[in-house]
Amino acid sequence: MSTKTVTITTAIDGNSTNRRDFLFISTAAVAATGTAMIAWPFIDSLNPSADTRAQANIDIDISQIEMGQRVTVKWQGRPVFIVRRTADQIAAAKLDDNNSGLIDPATDASRVQQEEWLIVIGVCTHLGCIPLGQSDGEPLGKYGGWYCPCHGSEYDISGRVRRGPAPKNLYLPPYEFKGNGIVSIG
Ligand code: FES
Incomplete structure (x- = not known):
């Protein structure tokens, strides 16, 4: 198994604390992209075979990610969303832990290892589109996370x-x- 370290050193607008960047990082290459409505062949990829699991993991240097910033890295062909969450975002997430309206109930604590960092696979669990919300100006949806434009999740x-x-x-x-x-990651 090989490991590659990726350092995130973007400075898109310099001083915004809630900027949203869409960085698509593939091995050593770093490229910005605004493409979002990409169907992702995710059904099988979310249950990787043994040989797929054996593929490379990646080390990400997240020390330069600012509070409120969102970045995307590519891991095993899939986008992974990394968010350095603000205190307000963490509080909002916890507040909804006991919301009886949750479709797939889970506490916020069960979904993070460190509450400041949310790390999720950026593939909609309906039919595999990449939800919007990582780039500046993209809709976050009513709940402040991501909005999938394919069917409105x-x-x-x-x-x-x-x-x-x-x-x-x-x-x-x-x-x-x-x-x-x-x-x-991996
Ligand atoms: S693929 Fe996201 S709502 Fe259908």
């Missing part, structure tokens, strides 16, 4: 589905914090 800032037809929360990739600002 909405996710909150914990990645929980709040409006269907998506049936499940955004899936969580395996990851661990390794210290020194490095998170290893």
Whole structure:
């Protein structure tokens, strides 16, 4: 298994604390993209075969990600959304833990290892589109997370589905914090 470290060093507008960047990072290459409505062949990919699981993981240097910033990295061919959540976002996520209207009930704590960092697979659990919300100016939906334009599903800032037809929360990739600002995905 090989590991590549990616350092996130973007400075798109310099001082916004709630900017949303869509960085699509593939191995050593870094490229910005605004494309969002991409059907993702996710049904099988969310249940990777053993040989797929054996593929490379990636180490991401998240030390430069600012509070409120969103970045996207590519892991095993899929987008992974990383959000450094603000105190207000964390509070909002916790507030909804006991919301009886949750489609796929889960506490916020069950979906994060460190509450400041939300790391989810950025593939809608309905039919596999990439939800909007990572780039500046994109709609976040009513619940402050992501909006899937394909059929209108909405996710909150914990990645929980709040409006269907998506049936499940955004899936969580395996990851661990390794210290020194490095998170290893895979
Ligand atoms: S693929 Fe997202 S709502 Fe249908």
